Amino acid sequence: MEAAKKILMLFFWGTMVFSCEKENLRPKYLTENIIVVVIDGARFSETWGDSTHQYIPRLYKEISKSGIINTEFYNNGPTYTLSGHTSITTGNYQEIDNTGKELPKYPSVFQYWNEKKPDGNSKSWIIASKDKLEVLSNCSQFSYHDKFNASTDCGVDGLGSGYREDSITYNNFIKLLNNSRPNLVLVNFREPDYSGHSGNWEDYIEGIRTTDEYLYKIWNYIQESDFYKGKTSLFVTNDHGRHLDDVSNGFISHGDDCLGCRHINFFAYGPDFKENVVLNKKRELIDISATISEIMDFEMEFGQGEVMYELFK
Numbered sequence: 001m002e003a004a005k006k007i008l009m010l011f012f013w014g015t016m017v018f019s020c021e022k023e024n025l026r027p028k029y030l031t032e033n034i035i036v037v038v039i040d041g042a043r044f045s046e047t048w049g050d051s052t053h054q055y056i057p058r059l060y061k062e063i064s065k066s067g068i069i070n071t072e073f074y075n076n077g078p079t080y081t082l083s084g085h086t087s088i089t090t091g092n093y094q095e096i097d098n099t100g101k102e103l104p105k106y107p108s109v110f111q112y113w114n115e116k117k118p119d120g121n122s123k124s125w126i127i128a129s130k131d132k133l134e135v136l137s138n139c140s141q142f143s144y145h146d147k148f149n150a151s152t153d154c155g156v157d158g159l160g161s162g163y164r165e166d167s168i169t170y171n172n173f174i175k176l177l178n179n180s181r182p183n184l185v186l187v188n189f190r191e192p193d194y195s196g197h198s199g200n201w202e203d204y205i206e207g208i209r210t211t212d213e214y215l216y217k218i219w220n221y222i223q224e225s226d227f228y229k230g231k232t233s234l235f236v237t238n239d240h241g242r243h244l245d246d247v248s249n250g251f252i253s254h255g256d257d258c259l260g261c262r263h264i265n266f267f268a269y270g271p272d273f274k275e276n277v278v279l280n281k282k283r284e285l286i287d288i289s290a291t292i293s294e295i296m297d298f299e300m301e302f303g304q305g306e307v308m309y310e311l312f313k
Contacts, residue, residue: 087239124151233273
């Protein structure tokens with residue numbers, strides 16, 4: 001009997017030591033807040049893929065030097081708005097209704113994080129010019145359905161209310177940062193996708209220029225804010241690209257697996273990331289959520305992405 005007790009005690013202490021060692025092996029990151037900026041529907045050939053970078057002067061001349069550009073970043077799932085955003089937030093590719101009538105199948109980074117934090121839902125937000133993106137706050141997976149949802153500010157007044165101007169989204173976003181100090185936020189700008197669908201090339205290009213300016217303001221805000229500076233990581237990408245010029249109606253549409261629709265821009269900045277680096281390592285949208293979970297220290301039970309360790313110092 002005594003021998004059995006000793007064996008049990010040894011097993012118990014061994015388990016405790018292993019758990020402590022495992023915890024100690026985890027890097028201690030400086031990041032406490034994460035902001036994901038999604039610039040909707042910009043084709044890579046008009047962003048970093050343009051050797052002149054003429055439409056993204058802020059990203060090229062100023063922002064990029066503070067972090068990492070990856071020139072080999074892709075949406076390897078359905079190349080529509082809701083499916084692209086679902087890939088970013090859940091770490092899974094999903095054929096999802098693009099009008100906002102269907103929930104993502106799997107939980108998002110917001111739900112995993114909110115589950116871990118008692119006040120998480122007040123500190124995690126989805127802010128979007130497109131109202132349909134409100135569905136990203138929830139999922140249909142039974143363990144998480146209607147639980148741990150992010151707070152939302154999408155479209156004119158929520159799901160079904162229609163799109164709003166990016167200027168309103170930007171202003172609401174800055175007000176939120178000032179007043180609520182959220183720790184985990186995704187912000188969507190409808191441009192240049194909105195203008196791209198109109199078929200007006202000049203408006204499409206202006207949408208890229210304008211969102212480049214919004215990005216610059218957000219990047220500056222992070223560095224100047226007493227709350228966010230030195231402890232905030234920023235991810236910037238697109239949900240999808242657009243058709244190549246010789247595919248269908250070119251830049252006007254998207255949704256297939258042509259390189260124009262799949263190849264997208266990616267930038268990361270933060271206290272734990274390298275600076276002034278341009279990578280060409282193949283990565284994809286679902287890897288963003290995996291990297292967020294690594295930094296913020298939560299598990300993604302259903303996530304399929306990989307942590308982008310090459311970003312870290």
